[in-house]
Amino acid sequence: MNLSVNIAGVTLKNPVITASGTFGSGEEYAEYQDLNGLGAVTTKGVSLTPWMGNKTPRVTEVYGGMLNAIGLQNPGIDTFITRDLPFLSQYDTRVIVNVCGKTTEEYLAVVERLSDTAADLLEINVSCPNVKEGAIAFGQNRDALFAITKEIKKKARQPIIMKLSPNVTNIAEMAKACEAAGADAISLINTITAMKIDIYKRSFVLANKTGGLSGPAIKPVAVRMVYECAQAVKLPIIGMGGIATAEDALEFIMAGASAVAVGMIHFHDPNRATQIVQDLIQYMNTYHVEDINELTGCVR
Numbered sequence: 328m329n330l331s332v333n334i335a336g337v338t339l340k341n342p343v344i345t346a347s348g349t350f351g352s353g354e355e356y357a358e359y360q361d362l363n364g365l366g367a368v369t370t371k372g373v374s375l376t377p378w379m380g381n382k383t384p385r386v387t388e389v390y391g392g393m394l395n396a397i398g399l400q401n402p403g404i405d406t407f408i409t410r411d412l413p414f415l416s417q418y419d420t421r422v423i424v425n426v427c428g429k430t431t432e433e434y435l436a437v438v439e440r441l442s443d444t445a446a447d448l449l450e451i452n453v454s455c456p457n458v459k460e461g462a463i464a465f466g467q468n469r470d471a472l473f474a475i476t477k478e479i480k481k482k483a484r485q486p487i488i489m490k491l492s493p494n495v496t497n498i499a500e501m502a503k504a505c506e507a508a509g510a511d512a513i514s515l516i517n518t519i520t521a522m523k524i525d526i527y528k529r530s531f532v533l534a535n536k537t538g539g540l541s542g543p544a545i546k547p548v549a550v551r552m553v554y555e556c557a558q559a560v561k562l563p564i565i566g567m568g569g570i571a572t573a574e575d576a577l578e579f580i581m582a583g584a585s586a587v588a589v590g591m592i593h594f595h596d597p598n599r600a601t602q603i604v605q606d607l608i609q610y611m612n613t614y615h616v617e618d619i620n621e622l623t624g625c626v627r
Contacts, residue, residue, distance in 0.1 A: 392542020
């Protein structure tokens with residue numbers, strides 16, 4: 328039985344990885360599950376300098392998921408390289424570093440700092456606000472997305488995965504822009520912009536007013552978007568958005584994803600990604616699937 332998958336020339340032992348922002352850099356989850364059993368660990372977003380994030384409250388539960396407006400709080404690339412990467416290097420799993428920034432120059436600086444590190448792949452978070460363009464996210468404008476992908480590709484030593492925002496009219500066009508600019512893979516979806524109001528306080532629940540919706544509520548949207556992108560481009564796709572079970576993961580794979588990222592469910596069950604790997608094996612045994620790649624994009 329073969330569970331291994333290939334993402335832009337990098338072999339993962341299985342298609343189950345962690346979603347950025349939900350797993351830290353793995354250390355806080357290492358006591359709950361064996362990181363060696365995962366296809367890859369995707370780190371929390373890292374920026375050129377430390378980011379403090381948004382004001383609190385910045386997390387709240389909603390029907391079918393949660394809203395977060397953390398604001399990509401992180402200690403910056405220097406601490407990440409000296410503290411987090413050495414920890415992950417102890418494990419026999421691939422390392423995907425999520426990169427964020429507010430200008431193209433910031434992205435490029437982080438990418439260059441990561442060139443000679445143990446990072447196997449770079450996931451570029453284009454949902455960050457482009458401060459030079461009125462804070463519109465890079466990933467919400469096709470031309471801006473093409474431009475930043477092209478510039479990062481010039482500097483990156485590792486393959487780059489462009490993480491697409493769902494907050495667009497046509498996700499397939501965004502995928503095409505990434506492909507045209509030389510991206511090695513895409514991942515989707517990031518969170519969906521949403522809001523919650525406290526009717527008793529007559530105020531917004533989150534200090535930021537809006538936050539990113541994640542969890543089971545967004546899974547049908549995410550599956551549809553993965554399918555649309557799989558039909559539009561030839562790039563490997565990492566699917567994510569509300570995955571909590573092997574059945575969820577298989578939906579994404581059958582829609583066209585080569586790998587899947589498990590996120591919010593870790594706050595409920597910190598061992599869930601490992602369990603999904605085991606359940607995928609059971610599914611393959613039950614239905615006589617010899618190679619997980621046979622299922623990728625099998626639904627047309």
